[in-house]
Amino acid sequence: MHAGLNHYLTVSVLLFCLGFLGVITRRNLVVIYMGLELMLNAANLALVAFSRFNANLNGQVMVFFTITVAAAEVAVGLALIVALYRKRGTAHVEDLATLKL
């Protein structure tokens, strides 16, 4: 069977939904962050697939931008989570309750 655009898009949407599900159901900040990365990579897959099937290279160039931005986000994000872990001794979202009414 030949894999067409719709196959790639289905995988991409599934990945995006799985990532989002991970973000909203998981309780550990690092795992939430992995879900976020999954969502970003789902977008990358969609971009590459569209780029291939529409014969327009701009989509592949855009993936480079996304990867760069995601790398910067991960670098800052992990540093923040580590700083929080050192201060608090935990990386669970239930413990992020200092700021409330």
Next chain:
Amino acid sequence: MNHSLITTEILVILLGLGVLLADLWIRPESRPALGWLAASLLGCILALSLGALTPHDGSAFGGMYVLDGLARYFKGFFLLAGILVILMTVEFRHRLPVGLSEFFALTLFALAGMLFAASANDFILMFVSLELITVTFFVLNSFQRARLPSLEAGVKYLILGGVASAFMIFGIALIFGSANTTNFSLVAAQQAQLAANPVFLTGLMLVLVGLGFKIAAFPFHLWAPDVYQGSPAPATAFLSVGSKAAGFVLLLRVLFGAVPQITSQWQVLLMVTAAITILYGSLCALPQRNFKRLLGYSSIANAGYLLLGVAAESRTGSSAVLYYLGGYFFTVLAIFTVLCSLSSTIDNDEISALNGLGRRSPFLAAALSIGLVSLAGIPPMVGFFGKFQLLAAVLEAARLAPAFYVLLGVAVVGVVLSLYYYFNVIRAMYWGDAPAGVSLIEVSAPARIALLVCLAGVLYLGIAPGGLLRLADGAVAGLKFSPAHAPSVVTAAH
């Protein structure tokens, strides 16, 4: 190609790098002077960018970047905000024991992101400039690493900001797939076909989710109260002025530059979002006891008022948005400058900590009162005239679509509620009992200058709004508003 158009952005980035480098050679006690130097150099860039630096409008990088009236208005806005935020940071230095120069540099990098956002005419540049702003704010918000609330604010902004960027990039992927381009002008050229394409509409909706996060509109507002409360005051000020305005300029460009025809079919959606945002922000602000958290909810309510102008989908509405942002800018920065001036003597942000401020520092109390009265929308302050313009645009739209009268009612309810929570703060300052054994509060010269500039802006723009209004009206001349939007609203409402 016309690379000279981005001179302003390049100069700001060079200034940021220069500040980082200079930090290696200067002594720690002269770091505040570095801030004053950066602020004055930024002032030079602002003065140059108004005229000599980029005299002609045009576009660069294959139409990705445009310099037009709208971009110029917001570039001036962002540069002025950058100057005042750096002055504010110098005032706040007692609470930033490490990394004062890095704070200046990060502010400048975020500013560069905002300057690019003001000129974005392509979904890629929009995404990259928004990410430059967001990632910088992850660091700025959690800058007081020793304080748990600040770290917590940073982590919350990180997770919710990350989700918003993921939605936006997925939306851009869908838009790219269905339109085969990411340029706003090229998308606008084929919107008649795209309006019927569900893939494109889904992508556009996801992009709007990302922008909704930036402006803190319901239901993407969840981060605002926590982040406002926990972040250092200068970062909060820049977030509420710069980041929100960057979201709005991109919203205007996408809605009225790329897809005006689809926007006119989505008018009801914008109206509902505006109404819920106003009500949510105003109602949740009522019981707040922490002043910065109160300002967080107030910023949600203000995003709702600004969305009124967007929902009106007219030139009057969009120019009212620009005018309101201009007034909001001076008002919010005045309030945060007062908070920064108090940071060395008062150690928390509770409203009760402001008790008796009227006797301890009449100047700061008066400045804070003027700011709050302007936010509440009382004449002759700029906040009144801004709300007046927005409501006038809503009334104008109501002649075509009667549903706007409901929106008008919601806005008036929001204003009445806001009187209560803003005056609660003023009551604490003048009628609250000052704690025993406290002294007068000294205000430093730079803070005094920054405050006087903001107060002059609040009063002058309120009394003589003509100049800024003409500027705002000229700035939105390039936006396209679908003229025949009345019938589609009627069908959508039924």
